[in-house]
Amino acid sequence: MKLASLNEGRDGRLIVVATDLETAVDATGIARTLQYALENWREVEPRLESLAKDLEAGKVDGFALDVSSLASPLPRSYQWLDAGAYIHHMELARQARGADMPPNAMTEPAMHQGASDDFRGPTADMEVIDADHGLDLEAEVCVVLDDVPMGVSEKEAVKHIKLVMLVNDLTLRNILPGELAKGVGFIQSKVANSFSPVAVTPMALGKHWRDGKLRLPIECYLNGVLMGNPDCGVDMTFDFPRLISHAARTRRLRAGTILGSGTVSNRDHSKGSCCLAEKRMIEKIETGEATTPFLSVGDTVRIEVKDPDGQSVFGSIHQCVVQV
């Protein structure tokens, strides 16, 4: 099952989307919003699945899906947690600035709590207020949870993953160092994120979802040129159940929590990079100098995951940088 939200009001209007992303059907007779659906998943999910089946079978009249009419699946949420699950990305960052890895990097995931009050749609502009801020994309996989009890085990945690989607976690690289120096997280250096047009149930991902990881490559394009296509299932040091269990160690996580993987990154550098910072780190390590600039006004970014048949799974995040 694939779910999306029409860009209406602060929480969107829930629709069920066909597997091929061509058509959709209003789902507000079952659940007004995706947030409501997540809060009442046990009752709501079978009815949404049934509607999805009817849409695929042509038993209900769908409408043609226009991606530009969509908000992010959750236009806002009560919690956005972002991890650093692909440790290779952190290793490159440290290597580029000549620093050692923290001793517990392989056993304790890094995770931060980010802004969740104001997500943007999958085709919304990336707004820049100052070219010197160094805007960067970060292509990530994320999961959407229902209510998770405190102290949840990894085995139980996987059951709370109700949906999977992609995110472009926008970062202002030149504001980041000042906030890292304060050491309590990111207020000014992370700006409004956009998520993929649709969120997909683990069951609908079939064999491409295994052991709490997405087993497909994520493609990042900058101005139409592929800059990376690492496999999301490769080199993910901490899988999603481990990340959920980490987040819930001392507290409950309430329905609608979104948990991100951090920038997807493979050790095989022929797979490219999913953010410009990593591309610059590799340049610095290999040639002594980072030459790729951060995003400029007019640049476009596209982030997508396709299955082996070439079918887009989550739809494309497709955004253009504009000055505001």
Added chain:
Amino acid sequence: MKLASLNEGRDGRLIVVATDLETAVDATGIARTLQYALENWREVEPRLESLAKDLEAGKVDGFALDVSSLASPLPRSYQWLDAGAYIHHMELARQARGADMPPNAMTEPAMHQGASDDFRGPTADMEVIDADHGLDLEAEVCVVLDDVPMGVSEKEAVKHIKLVMLVNDLTLRNILPGELAKGVGFIQSKVANSFSPVAVTPMALGKHWRDGKLRLPIECYLNGVLMGNPDCGVDMTFDFPRLISHAARTRRLRAGTILGSGTVSNRDHSKGSCCLAEKRMIEKIETGEATTPFLSVGDTVRIEVKDPDGQSVFGSIHQCVVQV
């Protein structure tokens, strides 16, 4: 005007509370929840104010307010930002461990984004899963905002403060160092916060709200004994408009955002402390050893602000530590 939420559903049921906190009246004919009211403040606020006036005048039938029936005014929110506005608190922390202050501490507020998906009521238990975690209270003032535009000036920011309330920002002191070492904020070391029974408009605070600061002492009691009563208007290095402007530098803040001051702290040590960590820092600086333990099962904490006539302004946060 004073507003509160009955503990019903995930978002509570909005009530208007009398100035003396003795009676209240259902406000759901105007706004179902406080979150809805904040999203529609311009239309809703005059009607709520009118209902509050009628309640004070005895023109509507109120019911006796039972604080144990209340959730926090916002039982969950889309954003919880917590600053370190009382720099003296940070100075003590650094002094106690022999470290220098960061060079920009007086010009750039420290601020982190915390969990906002699962607040507890003003009299909810403080849950401990492991006595070694070192549970601590932190008494703070906070403001609740409507929609704040990106790049808001301090002068404009003050207009977005719709409500003022208190918070007990619970911290697991012995998990904190490990998370500080990672340097990206707090996932496991900050647990579910409780807020004061009522949230109060700046106008209703009258002369006790000036220049974006609350001008009253905050009282902290541990097991019935006063441990601190610093003045919230004294030694606040960054006032709330400055903190809002900092948070909104590169992004909008959406309605329902709660922004906290950080632990209230005065340079005059006769005013005591609003968290045990600070009390321990002062002990360490003065005697070389911190002797006060963190909270134990059975301990009670009370946090309250009274006006010069002895009237409780926000009601009491009154919580007991329990093992879970």
